[in-house]
Amino acid sequence: MLRVKAFSLAQSVQLAAAWVKVSSKHWSQWAKTNITCVQSYRTEQNSTGGAAYQAKGMGEKELPGVLICEIGGAFGVLESHVEFLKKHFNLITLREFHRNKDELREKIKSIFVFECRPLIDRELLESLPSLKVVANSGVGVNHLDLKLISSFGVKVTNTPHAVADSTADIGMALMLASARRLVEGCHIATSPDTTHFAVDWLGVEVTRATLGIIGMGSIGYKVAKRAKAFDMNILYHNRNRRKEEEEQAVGATYCRNIEDLLQGSDFVMLVVNLTPETHKLIGKRELQLMKPTATLINICRGAVVDQDALVEALKNGVIKAAALDVTHPEPLPRDHPLLQLKNVIITPHIGTATVQALLMMTEEAVENIQAVLNDLPIPSEVIPQ
Numbered sequence: 001m002l003r004v005k006a007f008s009l010a011q012s013v014q015l016a017a018a019w020v021k022v023s024s025k026h027w028s029q030w031a032k033t034n035i036t037c038v039q040s041y042r043t044e045q046n047s048t049g050g051a052a053y054q055a056k057g058m059g060e061k062e063l064p065g066v067l068i069c070e071i072g073g074a075f076g077v078l079e080s081h082v083e084f085l086k087k088h089f090n091l092i093t094l095r096e097f098h099r100n101k102d103e104l105r106e107k108i109k110s111i112f113v114f115e116c117r118p119l120i121d122r123e124l125l126e127s128l129p130s131l132k133v134v135a136n137s138g139v140g141v142n143h144l145d146l147k148l149i150s151s152f153g154v155k156v157t158n159t160p161h162a163v164a165d166s167t168a169d170i171g172m173a174l175m176l177a178s179a180r181r182l183v184e185g186c187h188i189a190t191s192p193d194t195t196h197f198a199v200d201w202l203g204v205e206v207t208r209a210t211l212g213i214i215g216m217g218s219i220g221y222k223v224a225k226r227a228k229a230f231d232m233n234i235l236y237h238n239r240n241r242r243k244e245e246e247e248q249a250v251g252a253t254y255c256r257n258i259e260d261l262l263q264g265s266d267f268v269m270l271v272v273n274l275t276p277e278t279h280k281l282i283g284k285r286e287l288q289l290m291k292p293t294a295t296l297i298n299i300c301r302g303a304v305v306d307q308d309a310l311v312e313a314l315k316n317g318v319i320k321a322a323a324l325d326v327t328h329p330e331p332l333p334r335d336h337p338l339l340q341l342k343n344v345i346i347t348p349h350i351g352t353a354t355v356q357a358l359l360m361m362t363e364e365a366v367e368n369i370q371a372v373l374n375d376l377p378i379p380s381e382v383i384p385q
């Protein structure tokens with residue numbers, strides 16, 4: 001289980017005060033820097049209220065070392081983010097580190113994790129005596145061994161705010177696409193065999209339908225906001241109940257029992273962290289509780305669903321359809337039964353695949369690292385429990 005710290009208004013004020021205190025204390029150190037707040041995505045409820053510091057003109061003093069996997073490629077830092085990162089850090093790739101361990105090991109204060117890389121194992125942690133923080137670019141940290149990392153006195157941070165809008169959008173896109181059978185429609189419209197438009201099926205409307213959201217963190221709440229605009233009835237289940245005013249703002253009803261949510265929803269959307277507790281949270285029993293007309297939407301992690309049970313439920317009409325941005329594994333083997341089913345839509349884990357989200361993730365990760373290195377309150381720390 002993990003807990004993510006989000007800042008309240010009072011904490012944000014505290015953060016600002018702490019920042020002023022620290023920055024004046026270390027003013028000579030910072031005097032040559034021009035610090036600009038680059039964040040624009042934390043203006044709403046749920047926001048950290050923290051600031052991302054874009055430091056300019058720091059060339060004269062040595063920048064803190066941050067270990068990255070590589071630049072470019074599937075698991076590397078995006079080329080377009082390199083200049084921004086270089087304003088804050090001395091970027092050291094894993095390859096450079098292995099080539100020049102003796103000189104670099106003391107210099108590396110943080111690791112920037114992008115798309116699960118670099119792999120943070122005991123060997124790497126033991127070789128980095130000055131390491132203070134592992135900054136994950138993304139919200140899910142199931143690829144990190146939180147206990148192991150914390151046993152080295154190293155903090156872990158993530159970027160729940162940067163990912164929230166884009167991931168909520170994918171949830172809505174999948175729900176609408178499944179309800180209106182967009183993929184089949186697209187196929188008919190573009191197929192070379194189509195001579196006239198003959199659609200022998202109908203979709204359903206999401207308007208006034210009931211959406212059950214399992215997991216009401218930053219992303220779940222953004223989904224609820226969007227669903228409210230579609231006049232949906234909203235049920236939600238979360239470990240911690242939201243404040244009454246937050247529930248009212250989106251018209252969401254809390255279900256203490258997941259069973260009530262499953263039985264009452266036309267669409268069930270999964271937005272939880274993957275932890276031992278949520279592994280296969282949706283199995284045969286849970287699918288059987290859902291309406292035969294219901295659709296399951298997964299935008300968190302594939303392993304939250306028992307996929308064998310899902311295949312059976314979809315084949316046997318236990319539920320109507322599934323729309324999945326995540327599977328286990330990714331991608332699925334090409335002969336996986338989920339890929340053969342007509343009532344399934346699968347996208348390749350694109351919850352945060354937008355220009356804006358990726359940039360904000362990098363900014364939020366930088367903000368977290370800066371906070372740890374400067375002993376400021378950390379906007380998004382992940383605490384192992």
Ligand SMILES: O=C(O)C(=O)CO
Binds near residue numbers: 139300
């Ligand atoms: O932020 C994350 O954890 C993601 O999975 C991005 O889609």
